[in-house]
Amino acid sequence: MKRTPIVLGGTLAGLIGVLLFRTTPSHTSFTTLPGAASVSGTATTPASAASAAPAKKASSKKTSSKKTSGKQAAGATPTATASGNLASSTRSATGPEVNYNWGVLSVKVTVSGKKITNVAIAMLDDGGNPRSQMIDQQSIPILEQETMQAQSASIQSVSGASYTSAGFVQSLQSALQTLGV
């Protein structure tokens, strides 16, 4: 499935928005984390339309920052660690370092063809705050699992023990965008 990620952040208090589009079907994901202070985000829009070939998408996208802050701006360029035949090769990319409510994180994703084979936290700095650490310990393994699970089971959501994090999704989507997935 072709996917044209658009990562958009708002400047509303307590809001991190992550928009993710697929051509069929289009899909927009938006996560709200209550209790946050004002959050600024970056807007990353592909210059080419969804019809571009995956290999082109990865190289021709343009990053434009509407509002940036702190480490998010510094880490806004995803780095690809492999290239070549994007249709079948196994390759990895690390998403930008993204501010989330409890610190800064980035996500590393490995894909084979169009399939995600692994997802992991590449960098995490929650400032050593005990509450942050508690939330991270609970949520990050679940986020990693949910990413794999959602793909393998063709499901849109999970009922039950389900946690989401905008920062995780944002970094993951940038990494996927780099890989043209």
Next chain:
Amino acid sequence: MGTIVTIDVYAAAEVTGSGLDVLHGQLGRAQAVLHHADEVFSTWRPDSPVSRLRRGEISLAQAPAEVAEVLEACAAARELSHGWFDPWAMPGGVDPTGYVKGWAAQQALVAFSDAAFSDAAFSGAAVSGAIVNAAGDIASFGGLGNAQPFRVGIADPAAPRRLAAIIELTGAIATSGTYERGNHLIDPHSGQATSGAASASVTGPDLGLADALATALAVAGQPGLALIEALDGYEALVIGFDGGKRWTKGFPLVELSRI
């Protein structure tokens, strides 16, 4: 409450330009609904109207109007569940939390979808559906952009990072159990912490009621399925501590899975 809420929007075609601006506006409205619900109903905030009501500092008439509205819906859910869901039997005074999370997510979905569909700039975006997931309780309308229904996994209570089942979602699904945050369920009949099932999921048109019924069913266990069977539009799946699964006749099960 500290709950994380995700809103996923599906469209047949890419949303751009003014459609995107409208979408952001609508998401902002949905977010405002959620924050307002947290301010009014949080039992963790000592100054919230519900906390003050619980301490007897204000009367129901002095609380915001939606408190009475929610408590009325809770009373209806108590009756429908034959007392297995009872916010008035909670220690420390009336606690509608078991209804409020689902109710707030449903309100957020309504806030998002009402204006999204009435806005001319957005109509070109051909939104096919949306999912609001409030920490595992899900309200939705519509489906995927290719006219397929949404499919939703139910977490396995024995291993919450795995799925126990997959359903086709129409409307809402709430899941309650003891695995997620320890044993937080109270038997309204005895006042003691208890649970009759490892997990209980309820589907139906309204997430507030589904949430309350799932809470009731997690306490009542498999015998409670008969209560849900008798309700129009609501279906349920109960997973026992031994992993055994029972469900109502109309439960929209796609597959039982061991993913």
